[in-house]
Amino acid sequence: MFKELDPLLHSQLRLGVISILISVESAEFTYLKEKTGSTAGNLSVQLEKLSEAGYIEIIKSFKGKKPLTTCKITRTGIKAFEEYVSTLKQYINK
Amino acid sequence: MFKELDPLLHSQLRLGVISILISVESAEFTYLKEKTGSTAGNLSVQLEKLSEAGYIEIIKSFKGKKPLTTCKITRTGIKAFEEYVSTLKQYINK
DNA sequence: GATTTTGGTTTATTTTATAAACTACTTTAC
DNA sequence: GTAAAGTAGTTTATAAAATAAACCAAAATC
Numbered sequence: 001m002f003k004e005l006d007p008l009l010h011s012q013l014r015l016g017v018i019s020i021l022i023s024v025e026s027a028e029f030t031y032l033k034e035k036t037g038s039t040a041g042n043l044s045v046q047l048e049k050l051s052e053a054g055y056i057e058i059i060k061s062f063k064g065k066k067p068l069t070t071c072k073i074t075r076t077g078i079k080a081f082e083e084y085v086s087t088l089k090q091y092i093n094k
Numbered sequence: 095m096f097k098e099l100d101p102l103l104h105s106q107l108r109l110g111v112i113s114i115l116i117s118v119e120s121a122e123f124t125y126l127k128e129k130t131g132s133t134a135g136n137l138s139v140q141l142e143k144l145s146e147a148g149y150i151e152i153i154k155s156f157k158g159k160k161p162l163t164t165c166k167i168t169r170t171g172i173k174a175f176e177e178y179v180s181t182l183k184q185y186i187n188k
Numbered sequence: 189g190a191t192t193t194t195g196g197t198t199t200a201t202t203t204t205a206t207a208a209a210c211t212a213c214t215t216t217a218c
Numbered sequence: 219g220t221a222a223a224g225t226a227g228t229t230t231a232t233a234a235a236a237t238a239a240a241c242c243a244a245a246a247t248c
Binding site for chain 1: 225226227228229230
């Protein structure tokens with residue numbers, strides 16, 4: 001029997017976001033939008049979900065006069081990602 | 095920018111099915127149902143989708159007097175799975 | 189021979205992802 | 219200085235997908 005794949009991470013956009021955040025200190029909304037190729041709306045929704053789950057932290061501030069949304073993966077998020085990857089291997093190896 | 099993950103395979107149940115089929119000659123409906131832990135209804139729907147995409151072949155026959163649905167991965171399916179795994183690595187490695 | 193089980197399919201519901209519309213500014217161009 | 223366009227998002231609506239529930243036909247069991 002297969003172990004369940006964390007549904008929060010088993011989504012292309014959210015997985016892409018976490019995949020980026022795992023390797024950087026933090027990332028801005030616009031950077032994530034560009035890197036993932038998503039629309040702002042979709043990204044906004046998915047970031048909110050990751051945030052609600054405690055996988056990322058969303059920090060709102062200003063860059064000059066413009067709003068600036070910065071994201072950072074949390075310890076919980078890192079653990080969840082590692083767990084997800086390890087579970088995934090059950091599906092893709094052999 | 096991330097490459098798109100084949101949406102047909104980026105589904106827990108369908109991925110589980112393909113994961114099983116890739117390592118066996120063929121598998122019966124009930125076997126897949128048991129191994130994936132899915133309901134018959136869900137499995138039926140997802141197998142149909144894989145079949146429509148040409149990823150698997152569904153063979154209907156009888157075992158004695160009972161209906162028997164047997165599934166086999168196709169060359170197309172194998173290729174799609176390999177492609178999916180390779181794309182996935184972009185997301186989960188580093 | 190009625191009831192349960194087997195092996196499914198079909199349809200309905202829920203959840204999820206995505207797109208469209210909107211808000212609140214700021215910058216640029218006239 | 220004000221109209222138009224751009225930036226950085228959020229909210230809401232729509233489409234698509236996954237899942238569950240209901241159903242069906244035949245077989246096995248009691």
